[in-house]
Amino acid sequence: MRRGFYIGRFQPYHNGHQSVLEEIARWADEIVIGVGSAQLSHTPDNPFTAGERVLMITRALADLACPIYVIPIEDIRRNAIWVAHVRSMTPPFDVVYSGNPLVMQLFAEAGMEVQSPDMYERATHSGREIRRRMLCGEAWENLVPPAVIDVIREIRGDERLRQIAGTDE
Numbered sequence: 001m002r003r004g005f006y007i008g009r010f011q012p013y014h015n016g017h018q019s020v021l022e023e024i025a026r027w028a029d030e031i032v033i034g035v036g037s038a039q040l041s042h043t044p045d046n047p048f049t050a051g052e053r054v055l056m057i058t059r060a061l062a063d064l065a066c067p068i069y070v071i072p073i074e075d076i077r078r079n080a081i082w083v084a085h086v087r088s089m090t091p092p093f094d095v096v097y098s099g100n101p102l103v104m105q106l107f108a109e110a111g112m113e114v115q116s117p118d119m120y121e122r123a124t125h126s127g128r129e130i131r132r133r134m135l136c137g138e139a140w141e142n143l144v145p146p147a148v149i150d151v152i153r154e155i156r157g158d159e160r161l162r163q164i165a166g167t168d169e
């Protein structure tokens, strides 16, 4: 049984994340997805709750060939024990996939195999750019899977973001 681990904040989940997970699914029998900074929501950089992010990911990956486990993980104040914290919340995994230098370093120091997936159209496919577009009323829908558009509409996510940021008229 080969299990891969992928962690992100997913604010929101976008096509870049989807392309990485489709790549991981080619190797893994199962994938564990950590929804990081799970305690954060309703801020301009972290507008969506952990539960809303779980919904985005689970629906977007409904047709993925391999089973997924989507697990919210709160931040802790001590990087030195963060890997143990993550492991205490997740099924065991063999390979960590991340492009975040701190995440890569902490898992590598813990003796885990770490791989850095290729970036998918990063100029447009980032949570920051999607949130910017939502705030400015520009089109963002082409950057996320259709299921994520549905979730964001259902929770009125772009409206929430504009209210939080104080740009709503």
Ligand SMILES: Nc1ncnc2c1ncn2[C@@H]1O[C@H](COP(=O)(O)OP(=O)(O)OP(=O)(O)O)[C@@H](O)[C@H]1O
Pocket: 007, 008, 009, 010, 011, 015, 016, 017, 020, 097, 098, 099, 100, 117, 118, 119, 120, 121, 122, 125, 126, 127, 128, 129
């Ligand atoms: N376009 C992309 N293609 C491939 N991987 C990506 C892409 N964007 C982010 N990732 C990776 O996804 C993981 C989670 O990233 P995260 O949820 O912070 O997304 P982000 O788009 O970088 O968000 P933000 O812009 O809000 O910081 C990280 O390992 C990151 O390197």
Ligand SMILES: NC(=O)c1ccc[n+]([C@@H]2O[C@H](COP(=O)(O)O)[C@@H](O)[C@H]2O)c1
Pocket: 007, 008, 009, 010, 035, 036, 037, 038, 074, 075, 076, 077, 078, 079, 082, 098, 099, 100, 102, 103
């Ligand atoms: N000490 C900690 O709590 C700690 C350390 C490293 C990463 N993380 C989290 O892991 C996630 C990494 O995701 P990104 O690659 O999207 O930044 C973030 O939610 C980040 O806060 C937490």
